[in-house]
Amino acid sequence: MIRLLLVDDQALVRGALGALLELEDDLVVVGEAGDGDAAGIRAAELTPDVCLMDIQMPRTDGIEATRAVLAASPATRVLIVTTFARPGYLRGALDAGASGFIVKDAPPERLADAVRRVHAGLRVVDSALAEASLFDGANPLTEREQQVLRLSADGRPIARIAAEVFLSAGTVRNHLSSAIGKTSAANRAEAARLAHDKGWI
Structure with missing residues (x-):
């Protein structure tokens, strides 16, 4: 049996995934976690074969x-x-060590197959996403640019961002200006939206 840990902040999603996967003769759900903070703790307790992980979760993604x-x-x-x-x-995700990446609207049989392939040591990536990733290229933003752009997404003043990241207002403006240029945006709000849409922040 392939032992699974499900990590998703939505209980209904965890329940649905678990129910689908346990229809397979060789898959069994041994545990769940409702957020990223609990994921490592549950993994240490259970040492599952495969962990199915959501991306967007509160606190720890x-x-x-x-x-x-x-x-x-x-x-x-x-x-x-x-x-x-x-x-x-x-x-x-791949840089963090994930072995596969699949979207939730994939057919159940494709999800089960992805679990088996990942368990066997293979890498599984949604084909449409792999193609998009190839053509979009790597994230051009530095860590600092990502940080200030993420903080500016809600329109907070530059002085407040500067205080939060322990930088001068001028340095924050420089990082934002660079991020705006790299995303070909008209302003920081558009830069934040474009970067978010591409998964860069």
Whole structure:
């Protein structure tokens, strides 16, 4: 049997995924986690064969949670299962050590097959997303640019952002200006939206 850990902040989604996967003779759900913070703890307790991981969760996202799971249980394979088919998320997840990336609207048989393939040591990536990732290229934003752009998305003043990241207002403006140029946006709000849509922030 392939032992599974399900990590998703929506209980209904975890229940539906678990019910679908347990229809398969060789798959069994041994545990669940409702957020990224709990993922590493549950992985350490259960040492599952495969962890099915959501991307967008409160506090700790699926990319950071993937790192935590692999640190806690190095033999576990992580399969990202998400609604958000964004090239930046794919690259981030693979860089964090995930073995696969599939969207939640995939047919149940494809999901079960992805679990088996990841368990066998293969890499599984949604084909349409892999193509988009290839043509969109890597995330051009530095970590600092991502940070200030993420903080500016809600329109907060530059002085407040500067205080939160311990930088001068001028340095924050420089990072935002660079991010605006790299995203070919007209302003920081548009840059944040474009970067979010691509999964860069």
